[in-house]
Amino acid sequence: MNRRTLLSGLLATAAAPALTACGGITSLDNSSASGGNGGADSSGGLVIGTANFTENQILGYLYAEALRGVGVKATVKPNLGSREIVVPALKQGDIDLLPEYQGSLLLYLKPKATATDPGALQNDLAAVLPDTLEVLPYAAAEDKDVFAVTRATADTYGLASLDDLKKLDGKLVFGGPAEDKKRVVGLVGLKDVYGVSFKEFKSLDASGPLVKGALKKGQVDVANLFSTDVDIVGNDWVVLDDPRQLIPAQHIVPVIRSAKADAKVRKALARLGAALTTAELTKLDDLVDNQKKDPDRVAASWASAHALTG
Secondary structure: OOHHHHHHHHHHHHHHHHHHHHOOOOOOOHHHHOOOOOOOOOOOOEEEEEEOOHHHHHHHHHHHHHHHOOOOOEEEEEEEEOHHHHHHHHHOOOOOEEEEEHHHHHHHHOOOOOOOOHHHHHHHHHHHOOOOEEEOOOOOOEOOEEEEEOHHHHHHHOOOEHHHHHHHOOOOEEEEOHHHHOOHHHHHHHHHHHOOOOOEEEEOOOOOHHHHHHHHHOOOOEEEEEOOOOHHHHOOOEEOEOOOOOOOOOEEEEEEEHHHOOHHHHHHHHHHHHHOOHHHHHHHHHHHHOOOOOHHHHHHHHHHHOOOOO
């Protein structure tokens, strides 16, 4: 049995407690976090990289706090860039650990992937990652891409789901990060799955001030946001339903260099994943995005409050 086959089986078992966590149980047993780590060694410390948006930076600092809590040295390289930058950096060994999102990562690695539920996504990720990398059990927390419009736009055109956009094919302006132009969870998937094209694509940011400002001002009609963004509720924006399941499950998942994934690291990240719910992640995003607190300090305070630092 090769490492991928073994890992796939382990993750299928590990996924069950995490799924339960989403229903209200926030604990993972140690066996879910400690398999397949022969020869791994974290004694030299880990370098954690993050993508270029707030939430991913917070997650990077949370990973660091959890690791330091079990005596593993951890440093964070925040804001490195999009997935197209951070995943190659992980493959090349420039970083050792990366907070990721199940569905988006799988589609990046395997554009024609069809899995949508967390367990299947986890096993598919295990199968497509190179032998030097592995995916650890996923967190209770989930943050999905969503496509949103203003309440006024929804009322004017009768928009409730992505299916409804087809009647406005070629008439609306879409805003999101530059990568959306080529991503399945972006313009490619909206065209292929829902038959929708847009009058214009505006390259802005990932659920950040640029795209949200453009949506407020009417400069874009449809915006790619994140489901944990508190500004969606605050502005009464309408998240369009996804009846054809274009957007897969997006539980937070650590992707790590296998050489660093020893039992100590696995246990620390599993404890963090069990404690980190979607509601808690949303609060953390709000503290940084809207209350302008530093992500490293927010992460340190939260980790301490949840007994992850010692």
